[in-house]
Amino acid sequence: MSRYRNLGRSVFTGFVLIVLSALVVAPLSARAADAQDSSLLVFAAASLKNAMDGVVVAYEKDHPVDVKVSYAGSSTLARQIEQGAPADVYVSANQDWMDRLDADERVDSASRVDLLANSLVLVAPADSDTRLEIAPDFDIVAALGDRYLAMANTDAVPAGIYGRQALEFLHVWDGLQGHIAQADDVRAALALVARGEAPLGVVYSSDAVAEKDVQVVDTFPAASHKPIIYPAAILTGVDNPQAQRFLAFLQTDTAAGIFKQWGFRLAGSSAAKPQ
Missing domain, CATH: 1.20.5 (Single alpha-helices involved in coiled-coils or other helix-helix interfaces)
Incomplete structure (x- = not known):
């Protein structure tokens, strides 16, 4: 028993x-x-920093989530994604890097959206008296003297690629060889001008809005370079509801107002949707 x-x-x-x-x-x-569900990692082009920071603040007000944003050149971020970086959402400063990730099935094609547009400008330090009108064969080399034109990497970074396209279109690229200081991303190129280390730089119009220590000398003709479009997408395999919510929020009127405040334009009529 x-x-x-x-x-x-x-x-x-x-x-x-x-x-x-x-x-x-x-x-x-x-x-x-x-x-x-309470955290989100976004990879975003360096040129988006001020605007995206504002969008994140607005998003977090109504969503119980901690959004972290990693800013760098679109090419750097795309390569990190290719190497397995655990991002949820990627926002590129051009179509080519997004196309590359899309072709390799690194992003969810169904989630991809053309979010924003931008312009390319020539900037100088805020206290500069440089006056130049951008036109074919304009004498930018003389304006530089023995100093350098600040640009993002012209082989990999979108702002640098667009800049090179524009300068080639205007027939001044060849004459600038040996007169270009290439930076890792467009914000680094902007900083060179803001600090007075370069007398001129090629950046986005949104960068000029974000930096009080530079002035816009002139805007490059839209026809001189490919359209500057910022696509956004969720990475393949991401099972985080916040990724879909955040991407949807990027397309609302609230986000559009913040992006416009920082010098961006909407990529199309569907880029701003009601909340």
């Missing part, structure tokens, strides 16, 4: 342990899901 009582106790003890284990595991699983 004692043996049966011991067996009963063992069975009851095992049942209790199973129930307790289930009670412990369930909250842990729920907390893990909640943690994913």
Whole structure:
């Protein structure tokens, strides 16, 4: 009889342990899901920093989520994604890098949207008296003297690529060889001009809005370079509801107002949707 009582106790003890284990595991699983739903990592082109920071603040007001944004050149971010960086959303400063990720199935094609547009400008330090009108064969080399034109990397970074296209279109690129200081991204090129380390720089119009220590000398003709479009997409395999919500928020009137404040234009009539 004692043996049966011991067996009963063992069975009851095992049942209790199973129930307790289930009670412990369930909250842990729920907390893990909640943690994913309460955080978001966005990879965004460096030129978006001021505007995107403002959009994130607006988004977090109505959403219980911690949004982290990593800013760098679109090419740098795309290569990090190719190497497995755990981002949720990617916003590029040109179509080519997004196309590359799309072709490799690194982003969800169905989520991709053309979000913003921008312009290309020539800037100088705020206290500069440089006056130049951008036109074919304009004498930018003489304006530089023995100093350098600040640009983002002209082989990889969108702002640098657009800048090179424009300068080639205007027939002044060849004459600038040896007179260009290339930076890792457009904000680094902007900083060279703002600090007075370069007398002129090629950046986006939104960059000029963001930096009080530069002035716009002139705007490059839209026909001189490919359209500057900022596409956004969710990365393939991302199972985070906040990614869809944030991407949708980027297309609202609220976000559009912030982007416009920082010098961006909407990429199309569908870029701003009501909340």
